[in-house]
Amino acid sequence: MTGGGSRTIREVDVVVSAPGRNYVTLRIETVGGLVGWGDATLNGRELAVASYLRDHLSALLLGKDSARIGDLWQYLYRGPYWRRGPVTMAAISAVDQALWDIQGKAAGMPVFQLLGGRARERLMAYPHASGHTVEDAVASISTKLEQGYAAVRVQASVPGLASTYGIHVGDEAYEPAHTDLPDEESWSTPLYLDFVPKLIAAVRDQLGYGFNLLHDGHHRLTPTEAAWLGKELEPYRMFWLEDVTPAEDQAAFSLIKAHTTTPLAVGEVFNSIWDCQQLITNRWIDYIRCATTHAGGITHMKRILDLADLYGVRSGCHGPSDVSPVGMAANIHLGFAIPNFGVQEFMGYPEETAEVFRASYRLVEGHLEIDEDVPGLGVEVDVEAAARFPYERKYLPVNRRLDGSMHDW
Template sequence: MTALGTTRARHGSRTITDVDVVVCSPGRNYVTLRLGTTDGLVGWGDATLNGRELAVASYLRDHVAPLLLGKDASRIGDLWQYLYRGPYWRRGPVTMASISAVDQALWDLQGKAAGMPVFQLLGGRARERLMTYPHATGHSVEDAVASVAGRLEEGYAAVRVQASVPGLPSTYGVHVGDEAYEPAHTDLPDEEAWSTPLYLDFVPRLMKRVRDELGFGFALLHDGHHRLSPTEATWLGRELEPQRLFWLEDVTPAEDQRAFAPIKAGTTTPLAVGEVFNSIWDCQELISNRWIDYIRCATTHTGGITHMRRILDLADLHGVRSGCHGPSDVSPIGMAANVHLDVAIPNFGVQEFMGYPDAAAEVFTTSYRLVDGHLEVDDDVPGLGVEVDLEAAERYPYVRRYLPVNRRLDGSMHDW
């Protein structure tokens, strides 16, 4: 007889036999979870948390791995609840990134055992390809417009544009020198300067110039990066209405979800938020009150496929569409999890895709690919369709990198 409250693997089930955490840096730091089972299958998950990678690696290695050994890998929902409800301390980015990695790896195993891609387990295709947006940047308006034009020539139907704000020494979202934009690139945090008045004076002129020169035949996006008050965000949304943005992203910090109520009431510019969220409770009010138009969570940071699907189902009930966070610090495994959800859900909006450093392709091979500015995924590759070369990963050891911090011109701290 089994004691009350214990869990034992059923006869013939896939029991987890080994758990490995791999931290590597092929151009970016990535935290990768490997689950091995009794039937010889391997599942992969992404636990990358930009600037706090080792905290997640330790949480997985020291606190989660011992709990997984001997568990039935097919019990995805039960293991999710075990890792979330079991500990006294819940939620938070480190915990939820760790749960995300386990959940992704379990779905990967489930798909491989069934001989099916994960999106088939989620209900099958709802679309053939995914509208994807890259970043276009410039140190001047002219450079930014040219960058957008180049992205359109590559086949993209949606583009996010950022440009250097005149009068500031540096601006979030703009490439450094000739290198692609990458915020986490220093051993200790850079300190950037910020002026909201300069930003608000500049952005409407930037967006008008893009539309005047390139027209309205594509989706135009912009990121405010949590830097405005609700009043400032409402003003900016109104100013941008003639440019018909696809969305205005992260205009104000969302710890207070009700801060979005006056913004939504004051402008018709669509609003997107959520890339720093960790759970459905971070966006429950935002979605149920229709204060946003797009939810931006990443599967890697929001409890994996199991929990992200709950968020997207709630969003669908309230007319909110997806716009999953897809920077290069979400590993190709995490991007695959986004893609499989995107393909299957009814309320897909757009998928961010910044691409990856060349070295990342030595470590990760994927079954999704970029075709004419859209993401496509194969029908015949089981699981998430990502495999990891551990020998290649060893060639790229962890390198400490931090995201910048942000100070106003008077020296006081501001949201980054």
């Protein structure tokens, strides 16, 4: 499958930068001068993916035909003996995104047109609202609703815990990876389960039911605890309850789903269709949360979403600030093309990020819009600007129970 024309890959570069947070960006250039960009960011393990791309994949791509996207995906996935895993799949994702970007530019069309064309005019996005008290959280949601959002995720500090996942620090936006070594947070499931129904009840009592309300359990509960919480939240008509239990055991969701009608979402830590196959085909979840950056790129993410559509499962692609604007664009293009779009997480980005990544998609009154006349993924990267923001080691926190033992973060 070696190329010989203008679409032949002649150069592969990896750009590691930290404009507000760390990003790993792949640049692929063809003989004809077309440049494609891909996102390979893996929060807290960025350099592992950068090395995988530089030291193991780059040489394999040189001389290949960039138009053979599906075959190159299989070559990078099936070729090596060691498959899957977050590092490998993030690297493959970046290659795949860059190839789709090139394909769109060669055709003079946005990627969503290559995927079948526009299925909707805009994408419903959801931001994160949080507060150190219930009152602060309600006020935060109210602000988001005033900005035009139709869906909001809410988190609030759990009374009795020194820190709680998802809560902003001071006036800064929430960003969990911010220290040179991991923060150690404390956790109590009883305190959390006592508090969350009160939080959600207060939100609905004060703000009503005219918007979609989401909450993230962040893999903290057992299946039985998750089933109890889902049942408790049923009166409040949640849009979803996210990541209630560690996702390695897909069958655990059968117990949860059997005991609650609260919609369930999971998948942001998944990196292949096999991680969610049972969850989808058994209808144990309602939304699949994989990110295109971490689940094999557009090619593989499309397979996951097509499978999900057969079983009435909708998309809710992971969209934190550690998915770069390139990866976000890949999520967005898929969202516009697929029939089973649900919602797109959109945390936004630090101001510095816009100095490196120039994105053509835009947020308008809580919804994401995209142009018809921008080819490829619609994000360009300023490599010179990226050089002004060198990599800074940062870790996600770790989590310990009140007795000192480790717990899932």
